[in-house]
Amino acid sequence: HDIFKKNDKLAAKNREKFKKHKVFTVNVMGAIGSGKTTLISLAIEKLKKEYNVAVIAGDVIADMDASRFSQLGIPTIPANTGKECHLDANIVNQSLNRVNLDEIDILFMENVGNLICPADFDLGEDLRIVVVSVSEGDDIVLKHPVVFQKADIAVINKIDIADAVDVDTEKMVKDVAYLRPGIPILKTSKKQEETIDLWVSEIIKAYNAKS
Amino acid sequence: HDIFKKNDKLAAKNREKFKKHKVFTVNVMGAIGSGKTTLISLAIEKLKKEYNVAVIAGDVIADMDASRFSQLGIPTIPANTGKECHLDANIVNQSLNRVNLDEIDILFMENVGNLICPADFDLGEDLRIVVVSVSEGDDIVLKHPVVFQKADIAVINKIDIADAVDVDTEKMVKDVAYLRPGIPILKTSKKQEETIDLWVSEIIKAYNAKS
Ligand SMILES: Nc1nc2c(ncn2[C@@H]2O[C@H](COP(=O)(O)OP(=O)(O)OP(=O)(O)O)[C@@H](O)[C@H]2O)c(=O)[nH]1
Ligand SMILES: Nc1nc2c(ncn2[C@@H]2O[C@H](COP(=O)(O)OP(=O)(O)OP(=O)(O)O)[C@@H](O)[C@H]2O)c(=O)[nH]1
Ligand SMILES: [Mg+2]
Ligand SMILES: [Mg+2]
Ligand SMILES: [Zn+2]
């Protein structure tokens, strides 16, 4: 596919740039409203004391999430994706011109809410995260195999409301493990601090493995 | 845009076909896991006594939703969209070959979970529904203006868990009214029968207006 070839070339360029400036990059994909911004924000709050963190907020209308990030006092680049339903290497490449990569240790990229297209667009990232929430229903994992097959970490969020939506989180965990044996599968809730600590530790683990 | 021109031509063909066979068609769009299948299923249960109902279930992997529909004993056409993140007029056109339109009064088309691309692909439908749920967050409406600007009915679902996710449903209603003044905005929960009766009555109202 021409589009993918073109994207992969640019993704490789991004990867080179990140490597050169020693930036660890995280592509956070997930369903609409699954909690991507919440989880990235909570991670930034914990990480920013010891690491230089920045974020690219990608969406149709990026400034809503971007303002949540900039409130945390870190470099934030809103990336309006318009009619595109996924971030691509080109948008990321252009965003990189707006930030000083030498001043960044960890760069988060919040992808557009979508479990289909983002799976096919390499951004040049080191780490691929997929976030789904219990409120999307427990068949959501098997319905979107490709994005899970390419994930490095899977997050099942909003576990505090699992009973309210009567969803079996263990089924969701099993389904992820079936599609992608061996990857870390985190169950999180913004209301349960220990789950957030684990989420942050997984990012730090991957960061250390890369350094 | 070439893709849209091509789609619009085929959508017009579909529209002609539906008109010829007197089929009332409903395009149900919405976020991933917002409750499209649930709402369509509940509507089918009430409508099938008096109307001949059928459904096209569109998704990456369509058979999960399709089996929920076929259990209701109505003609169900699974439409696998593969890497496409939206139903288009072509997929619908092909699906129509697999059903006897003379035997159908109301045809539901469940779109792929996505609030971006489906807005741009006319399927040839009579009625456009957009479903979001409170669990996606109350900024979800303003983040996706185009799909709401083209909607005929907006549904804010899962109101039974609004407090559990601390979302202001009235803000969501206001945001829809701002983008698309005058359209019916329904607040629903699968657990609150009266909200489902209202949802079904809106469909019947539109059906009668068309006949
Ligand atoms: N109950 C509960 N609600 C949560 C949790 N995490 C996020 N939310 C809520 O879910 C809604 C969406 O959260 P966001 O962080 O904006 O989700 P998102 O994935 O960034 O959304 P988009 O960028 O619009 O796709 C908000 O109302 C959050 O408060 C959680 O762990 N539990
Ligand atoms: N609490 C609550 N849960 C609901 C409601 N409606 C649907 N759900 C749950 O939400 C989840 C998703 O429902 P579906 O009907 O499959 O949603 P969908 O929009 O068809 O999902 P996709 O086709 O995969 O995009 C399921 O676990 C449902 O039981 C509701 O009104 N209240
Ligand atoms: Mg977000
Ligand atoms: Mg469905
Ligand atoms: Zn797409």
Ligand SMILES: [Zn+2]
């Ligand atoms: Zn799309």
